[in-house]
Amino acid sequence: MTSSTNVSCFHEARRVAIFGGTHGNEMSGVTLVNLWIQNGKEIHRKGVETKPFITNPRAVEKCTRYVDTDLNRAFTTENLSAPSGDDLPYEVQRAQQINEIFGPKGSPEAYDVIFDLHNTTSNMGCTLILESSKDHFNLQMMHYIKKAIAPDSCPVLLTEHPLLKYSTSRSVAKHPIGLEVGPQPQGVLRSNIFESMRVVLKHALDFIELFNEGLEFPPCTVDVFRVSEKMDYPRDTNGNIIAMVHPNLQDCDWEPLNPGDPMFQTFDGTTLRYEGAGTVYPTFINEAAYYEKQQAFVTTRRETLAAGAIKKT
Amino acid sequence: MEGREVVLPTVSRVALCGGTHGNELSGVYLVRERLKRKRKVEEEDHISVVTVMSNPRAVQQCRRYTETDLNRCFTHATLSGPVTDKTPYEIVRSQELNTLLGPKGSPEAMDLVCDLHNTTANMGLCLIAYSDCDWISLHIYRYLQRQMSDIPVRFIHFDLPLNEAYSLDSVGKHGFAIEIGPQAHGVVRSNILSTMQEGVQHMLEWVHLFNSGTQFEGGKVDVYTMVKNVDYPRDFETHGITAAIHPQLQDRDFCLLRPNDPVFQTFSGETLKYKGTEPLYPFFINECAYYEKGIALSLARQRSVGIPSIRSEREGEQGKRKSSADEMEEEETIKGEMEGEGYQKLMEYGEESDSLNGQHN
Numbered sequence: 001m002t003s004s005t006n007v008s009c010f011h012e013a014r015r016v017a018i019f020g021g022t023h024g025n026e027m028s029g030v031t032l033v034n035l036w037i038q039n040g041k042e043i044h045r046k047g048v049e050t051k052p053f054i055t056n057p058r059a060v061e062k063c064t065r066y067v068d069t070d071l072n073r074a075f076t077t078e079n080l081s082a083p084s085g086d087d088l089p090y091e092v093q094r095a096q097q098i099n100e101i102f103g104p105k106g107s108p109e110a111y112d113v114i115f116d117l118h119n120t121t122s123n124m125g126c127t128l129i130l131e132s133s134k135d136h137f138n139l140q141m142m143h144y145i146k147k148a149i150a151p152d153s154c155p156v157l158l159t160e161h162p163l164l165k166y167s168t169s170r171s172v173a174k175h176p177i178g179l180e181v182g183p184q185p186q187g188v189l190r191s192n193i194f195e196s197m198r199v200v201l202k203h204a205l206d207f208i209e210l211f212n213e214g215l216e217f218p219p220c221t222v223d224v225f226r227v228s229e230k231m232d233y234p235r236d237t238n239g240n241i242i243a244m245v246h247p248n249l250q251d252c253d254w255e256p257l258n259p260g261d262p263m264f265q266t267f268d269g270t271t272l273r274y275e276g277a278g279t280v281y282p283t284f285i286n287e288a289a290y291y292e293k294q295q296a297f298v299t300t301r302r303e304t305l306a307a308g309a310i311k312k313t
Numbered sequence: 314m315e316g317r318e319v320v321l322p323t324v325s326r327v328a329l330c331g332g333t334h335g336n337e338l339s340g341v342y343l344v345r346e347r348l349k350r351k352r353k354v355e356e357e358d359h360i361s362v363v364t365v366m367s368n369p370r371a372v373q374q375c376r377r378y379t380e381t382d383l384n385r386c387f388t389h390a391t392l393s394g395p396v397t398d399k400t401p402y403e404i405v406r407s408q409e410l411n412t413l414l415g416p417k418g419s420p421e422a423m424d425l426v427c428d429l430h431n432t433t434a435n436m437g438l439c440l441i442a443y444s445d446c447d448w449i450s451l452h453i454y455r456y457l458q459r460q461m462s463d464i465p466v467r468f469i470h471f472d473l474p475l476n477e478a479y480s481l482d483s484v485g486k487h488g489f490a491i492e493i494g495p496q497a498h499g500v501v502r503s504n505i506l507s508t509m510q511e512g513v514q515h516m517l518e519w520v521h522l523f524n525s526g527t528q529f530e531g532g533k534v535d536v537y538t539m540v541k542n543v544d545y546p547r548d549f550e551t552h553g554i555t556a557a558i559h560p561q562l563q564d565r566d567f568c569l570l571r572p573n574d575p576v577f578q579t580f581s582g583e584t585l586k587y588k589g590t591e592p593l594y595p596f597f598i599n600e601c602a603y604y605e606k607g608i609a610l611s612l613a614r615q616r617s618v619g620i621p622s623i624r625s626e627r628e629g630e631q632g633k634r635k636s637s638a639d640e641m642e643e644e645e646t647i648k649g650e651m652e653g654e655g656y657q658k659l660m661e662y663g664e665e666s667d668s669l670n671g672q673h674n
Contacts, residue, residue, distance in 0.1 A: 034553065035580050063605075121497040185433040185497035187601040191557040191578050240345070244503040265503050267346050288499035291375070 006219075007309040010137050012212040013112040013175070017051045017102055018043065018201070020117045022072050022169045023289070024059025025186040028197045029117025029179075043201070045209040055098060055116075055169050058090060063187050065289055066091055072116075075167040080105060095169070103172040114173035115204060117197060120182035121288045122297075123251040126196050128156045129178030130224065131171065138175050139307035141207045143220045148203040155254050156224040157283060157300065164227050164298070177204070183251075186288055216311035225254065225281050225300035232294040234264055234272060242266055245286045245296055253283045257299070264296070317531075318622045319448055320630065323524040324424040324487065328363045328414045329513065331429040333384050333481050334602070335371025336498040339509040340429030360520055363423070367410060367481060370402060375499055377602055378403055384428075387483050389476040392417060407481075415484040418475060425449065426485030427516060429509060432494035433601045435564040437465035438512055442489040443478045445470040445536050449487040451620045452529050456519045457512060464493075464508055467567065469596065469613065470538045491516075495564070498601055523625050531622040537567070537594055537613035544607040546577060546585060555579055558599045558609060566596045570612065577609070 020033030036043050036052035043050045054060055056071045068089035079092045080099050088096075102111045120127075126149070128142050146154045157180070159165050170176035179200060184193045211217070233241040243264035249257065256279045257263070264272040274280075280299035284290060287297075329347070331340030347364040366372060368383045379402050386392075386407035392415075396405055415422045438461065440454050451468065458466040469492075475483060482488030491512055496505045523529065545554040556577035562570070570576070571592045577585040593612035597603060 031557075031580065121500050183497070185495075185601050186499060187604065188433050188497075188599055189554070189557045190563060190599065191560045192563070194557060194580075241501075244342075244501050244506065247503045250502060250504070267342065267506075286500055286502070288497055291499065 007311055008136050009313040012312045013208045015049050015111045016113045017053055017111050018115045019053055019055045019169055021054040021056050021060040022116055023065045024056050025063050025065055026119035027189040028119050028194045030060050031189055045205050047212045072168050073166050075171050099172055105172045111173040113175045114170040116170035116178050118180045119184045120180050122253055122285050123183045124180055124253045126154050126200050127180040128154055129180055130156055130158045131176050133160050133305050136307045136310055139222050140217045140310050143222050144207040145203045158224045158226040161227050214312050219309050220307050222305050224303050224305055226303045228299045228301050230295050230298050233296045253285050254281055257282050320626055321623055323625045324520045326361055326423045327425045328423045329427050330365045330367045332372040333367040333428055334377045335368050336375050336377055337431040338501040339431050339506045341372050342501055343509055360524055385479045387481055388479045411484055417484045423485040426482045426488035428482045428490045430490050430492045431496045432492055434494050434566050434598050436494045436566045436596055439467045439469050439492045440489045441469045441492055443471055443473050445618055447487055448620055448623050450489050451534055453516055453519050455534050457515050460515045468536045470536050528624040531620050533617045533619055536618045537615050540612050540614055542608040542611050545609045566598050567594050570595045
């Protein structure tokens with residue numbers, strides 16, 4: 001048992017937001033948030049202000065990922081501090097508005113927690129996305145969620161990386177959490193995917209309620225997958241894709257990919273193999289939205305993070 | 314029916330179309346690869362194959378369409394309507410394609426138009442056509458069923474007269490769409506692409522055999538005839554959907570739906586059941602593109618259709634047909650037109666860059 005001096009104290013998580021429609025064609029989040037805007041009973045927790053919010057209403061209306069630029073890459077310091085104006089891309093204007101309501105990013109006034117709901121065409125199951133390995137509050141929440149939904153699994157993707165980390169809408173909050181559930185085609189609502197996301201959120205809000213009531217969470221460890229490298233499709237000199245994700249790799253998110261394993265298959269049937277130094281765990285395999293971002297999948301490495309005990313101040 | 318042999322003209326001119334919906338990527342990639350290998354027009358014994366990227370602008374943007382659904386623009390009314398500078402791109406394009414591959418309903422039209430599609434529904438491989446008595450299409454269907462053991466192969470019939478038929482495949486004398494799912498739009502899955510390549514290969518094989526004089530014996534095939542569409546339950550004011558396809562129906566395309574079987578699950582967890590009195594076969598269950606068309610699923614009746622034995626006309630059997638010299642001249646003319654500038658414009662698969670790195674919308 002740790003002594004109480006080793007317990008990290010956090011202010012109670014009083015202001016919590018749930019974002020849907022950051023990508024307008026990722027339907028689980030859009031549907032859940034619209035549902036909760038009409039009737040918030042399900043997300044109500046004692047002592048917590050939970051605000052469901054559609055972040056990109058124009059994209060939702062058109063059922064498209066974005067209108068001018070990807071909102072989930074738009075929360076850069078440069079964009080947030082730029083002088084506001086109608087000539088800015090729609091999503092940059094939107095990022096500034098969201099930063100005003102839920103931020104400012106990095107300040108004491110920012111929301112405590114933001115859950116950002118996403119879908120993917122990749123076979124990622126219910127993935128939780130963690131932005132910082134030092135966020136003990138988030139680590140404890142993810143530990144709680146994983147235990148609650150066991151034996152079903154909930155992989156944790158750690159996007160802390162000097163180059164690959166991106167400026168998400170949720171990053172405005174002190175404790176940002178991404179929920180990425182798949183596989184689901186863009187523009188499609190699948191019941192099972194919708195329900196999985198709903199269940200994960202329920203446990204997350206339960207954790208927050210328990211924390212706010214004063215419960216101390218003892219030290220724990222959380223297995224995570226730390227993002228390592230972005231792998232693009234092989235392309236010709238014109239930039240056209242010349243190979244597809246290999247059938248052996250397709251749908252195998254979170255499974256080990258060893259040096260020599262098949263990775264891509266050219267259109268005439270040749271196999272291209274993984275030539276890295278060691279075993280990696282690929283994810284975001286064949287995500288539709290990433291073709292234009294030059295990404296066929298990302299590799300990750302397994303790591304165990306330790307979270308200290310936490311309780312409310 | 315089975316004892317009688319039907320003699321039909323050869324299927325000498327085939328069009329293979331992809332990218333009619335720009336985000337249905339199996340067809341896009343298949344056509345792109347064929348065009349790369351300079352296979353715009355292939356000449357083998359008895360058969361010429363024209364490969365077409367139907368909607369290059371939508372392909373470039375990786376969207377279903379830019380202004381209106383191209384695959385609804387082939388009714389006689391739309392094809393013969395006036396074109397101004399306000400006319401949607403896809404209607405201009407449908408008329409261009411009708412010039413290239415038709416005109417629809419005329420003797421100059423392609424013998425066979427095959428249009429390649431994907432669906433998010435779990436439909437396996439389906440041939441979709443307007444007629445349930447086009448023996449060429451039905452024989453190709455049976456041939457594919459026999460050659461392809463890894464995937465279910467089915468035939469869906471939309472009972473519409475030719476002038477009301479709205480899709481690209483209706484431009485040819487014979488035509489069908491090859492629809493393969495499930496695949497998310499904007500994604501290419503290697504197994505689905507392989508299946509489509511195999512399907513196209515077997516289709517062309519059949520055409521070659523048919524044109525060479527092979528007799529195909531008659532028999533019976535199962536056909537699904539479309540009966541009706543079912544929309545999602547919607548909010549009266551916002552028109553937004555209030556339920557999703559029930560987990561017990563999701564992915565169960567072509568599994569018989571009986572009265573009182575679950576169809577939808579509302580967001581509050583309630584099950585909505587099938588209220589029809591006739592058991593029917595569902596398909597296009599949860600197709601992404603159909604939300605905006607008000608279709609959650611389609612329902613079909615299954616029946617067994619007798620097909621006659623068929624073979625192609627031999628030399629000297631022509632009767633009403635042109636002499637072979639006239640036919641050769643016609644082929645040369647088509648080749649000439651195709652190599653010309655107009656053809657290049659119609660055939661190119663990207664008005665800006667070749668790459669698929671357009672914005673996703």
